[in-house]
Amino acid sequence: MQNFPLPRIDSDSEFKELLYPYCRFKPGEIWKDKNGFHKIGCIDAADSQAVDKFMGNEKAVLAVHDPPYNFVAFEKRNIDYFIEWSRQWIKNTFDSLKDNSSCYIWLGADQKNHLQPFPDFIIMMKNSGFALRSFITMRNQRGYGTQKNWMSVRQELLYYIKGDPNFNVNAEYTDIPKILRGYYKEIKGIKTENLERSKSEFIRAGNVWVDIQQVFYRMEENVNGCYAQKPLKAIDRIINASSKEDEIVIDFFSHSGTSIISSERFNRRCYSIDIEPVFCEITLRRLENFRNYGKTGWQNSNPFEIEIKKDRKIRNFLMKKYNINPNEFD
DSSP, X not given: OOOSOOOOTTTOHHHHHHHGGGOSOOTTOEEEOTTSSOEEEOOOTTOHHHHHHXXXXXOEEEEEEOOOTTSGGGTSOOHHHHHHHHHHHHHHHHHHEEEEEEEEEEEOEETTTTTEEHHHHHHHGGGSSOEEEEEEEEEEEEEEOOSXXXXXXXXXXXXXXXXXXXXXXXXXXXXXXXXXXXXXXEETTEEEOHHHHOSOSEEEOTTEEOSOOOOOTTSTTOOTTXXXXXXXXXXXXXXXXXXXXXXXXXXXXXXXXXXXXXXHHTTOEEEEEOSSHHHHHHHHHHHHHHHHHOOSSOTTSOTTHHHHHHOHHHXXXXXXXXXXXXXXXX
């Protein structure tokens, strides 16, 4: 097992190219699940023709998107480009959803850059056809250290709707027990407290999620090299709240493949795309790994462990650029 971190795949183009020979995907190619449940497409989310071909005549009830809001994909900090590009994939998302459906979008708010791209993005969304339902904040367990500002430990999640979709409120309950007494109210002449009136002994998540662990290398679901990976528990909550069994979930920025794993676990059909062949391959390998071994990720290892051990060129690259000890490949 490897115990060294892979470089960030989305920002190291040289390393990414070394992995291309081991990818079953090329731009435009679509993998269809032999079980008839999922699809993975190596296509651009902003390409309407490619997305239409990928979806066929089917529509989804839920979209879960995690776009590259850190601008790594564009190699420049250009908010105008990001917003115009987002306008295109948002339209493709709208067209791919049923009349009554939900759309969740992970987004960043850089406090060093006027909270961009968050403000420009939500303004753009006013004319998208979607209606804003909620602004969710996920509390990361780790943040970016600073001595001159408040540590940033939040992750922004926007919840939009199209039409009037179903919402399973039971999915909102956390595994945090209610321990605080109080909040009394008189009902039919009897004074009761909140614990007596509640339908659950656990607190509801609301739109501030504090019960979900940020993914790190010690967790089974970790996908080494995918630094934008979202917690499986967060995607589970979204999928259970805003979809039913056998319904279609779309993810236009597959990255580490979390949406397809959650969909597999809860009997949803996931149609996932990514413009990058490496992330399409990782998504497929993660699904195969889950089906074969019941594992949600690779913990300290990675999806390309076998290839890296055999490929001298990749090993030399990692040793030279990242000072990886050659003994760690054994």
